[in-house]
Amino acid sequence: MKHFQAGDYLHSVPIIVSEQSIxxxxxxxxxxxFHLNAIDAARTMFKGLIASGWHTSAVSMRLFVDTMNxxxxxxxxxxxxxxxxxxxxxxxxxxxxxxxxxxxxxxxRAGASIIRVRNVTTNQRGEVVQSxxxxxxxxxxxxxx
Amino acid sequence: MKHFQAGDYLHSVPIIVSEQSIxxxxxxxxxxxFHLNAIDAARTMFKGLIASGWHTSAVSMRLFVDTMNxxxxxxxxxxxxxxxxxxxxxxxxxxxxxxxxxxxxxxxRAGASIIRVRNVTTNQRGEVVQSxxxxxxxxxxxxxx
Numbered sequence: 683m684k685h686f687q688a689g690d691y692l693h694s695v696p697i698i699v700s701e702q703s704i705x706x707x708x709x710x711x712x713x714x715x716f717h718l719n720a721i722d723a724a725r726t727m728f729k730g731l732i733a734s735g736w737h738t739s740a741v742s743m744r745l746f747v748d749t750m751n752x753x754x755x756x757x758x759x760x761x762x763x764x765x766x767x768x769x770x771x772x773x774x775x776x777x778x779x780x781x782x783x784x785x786x787x788x789x790x791r792a793g794a795s796i797i798r799v800r801n802v803t804t805n806q807r808g809e810v811v812q813s814x815x816x817x818x819x820x821x822x823x824x825x826x827x
Numbered sequence: 828m829k830h831f832q833a834g835d836y837l838h839s840v841p842i843i844v845s846e847q848s849i850x851x852x853x854x855x856x857x858x859x860x861f862h863l864n865a866i867d868a869a870r871t872m873f874k875g876l877i878a879s880g881w882h883t884s885a886v887s888m889r890l891f892v893d894t895m896n897x898x899x900x901x902x903x904x905x906x907x908x909x910x911x912x913x914x915x916x917x918x919x920x921x922x923x924x925x926x927x928x929x930x931x932x933x934x935x936r937a938g939a940s941i942i943r944v945r946n947v948t949t950n951q952r953g954e955v956v957q958s959x960x961x962x963x964x965x966x967x968x969x970x971x972x
Contacts, residue, residue: 711885712892714900726900727966735903736888740856740881747857755859755871758880764906821872 684752686797686820690782694745696806699733701772707737720772732769738776738812739764742803745778752820759796759817768809775806783815793822829897831942831965835927839890841951844878846917852882865917877914883921883957884909887948890923897965904941904962913954920951928960938967 701720708717712734715722723731733741750756770776781800788794796819803812846865853862857879860867868876878886895901915921926945933939941964948957 707885711889713889714892716900716902734888735906736881736885740852740885743879743881744856744858747859755861757861758911760911761880761909762907764909766903766905 685795686782686785688782688784690785692749692780692782694749694778694780696775696777697741697745699737699741699770699772699774699776701731704731704733704737704770704772707740708734712736728769731772733771735764735766735812738766738770738803739814741770741776742778742801742812745776745803746780746801749778749780754821757819757821759819762815764812764814766812768805768811770805770811774811776803776811778803788819791819791821795820795822830940831927831930833927833929835930837894837925837927839894839923839925841920841922842886842890844882844886844915844917844919844921846876849876849878849882849915849917852885853879857881873914876917878916880909880911880957883911883915883948884959886915886921887923887946887957890921890948891925891946894923894925899966902964902966904964907960909957909959911957913950913956915950915956919956921948921956923948933964936964936966940965940967 705718716726716728716732717734720731779802782797783800784798786796788796798817801814802810805811850863861871861873861877862879865876924947927942928945929943931941933941943962946959947955950956
């Protein structure tokens, strides 16, 4: 099992967020004019289609899971200070930076560790589209036994 | 436009989270064994399939948007203390309770108001599956002009 320590930094590959995925997510989970179609969105304060913040979070989670690549999984314990300083727009290319702020062994579960991360998602211009602090358990290989 | 004040409470209709929706969300955004299929999930510490926390958040957002029912929309400004005390499992029936903690006029945008909410999502047994604090702008009718 991989071990992390405070100060470790990982970064993801890029992922492109398509107009179709923005609209499909919004139809299911956040049906508001500025997320649903480009024509209505052009008449809102955003002057065009933007992704739901929860869609940005979901895409960022995909980058987090793929980049951490933990065989036993990553179990979220909580998220703090979730912010969306810049909206995600169709065709944006997102990348995730993962800062391990803290890492320790779990007191309650043998073989598991607890990490605290500061994750920052940026677009192709380097603008921050999401930032958060999160705590997670890395159960280790034992989780799947 | 509706006006809210501190102390207001709203609650949503129920929504059922299907096994298929849990798996589809996980395939796209959180591909981990305990979210992807019931057989692998049975061998994890969760002893069965559970929804991604971000899926629980997305479903809760849908309930929030539908229940608030603001013609000008709801624009999230940030989320704090996002927690998932109990996992969501296939067939769970979720409800959202919305507590308006604070409500004031926007200083920067005429006609808009800013609210702070404490949202709690519960399952059919009354267990809390998600809680959060969030700030949001209600732009009013002007948002779509």
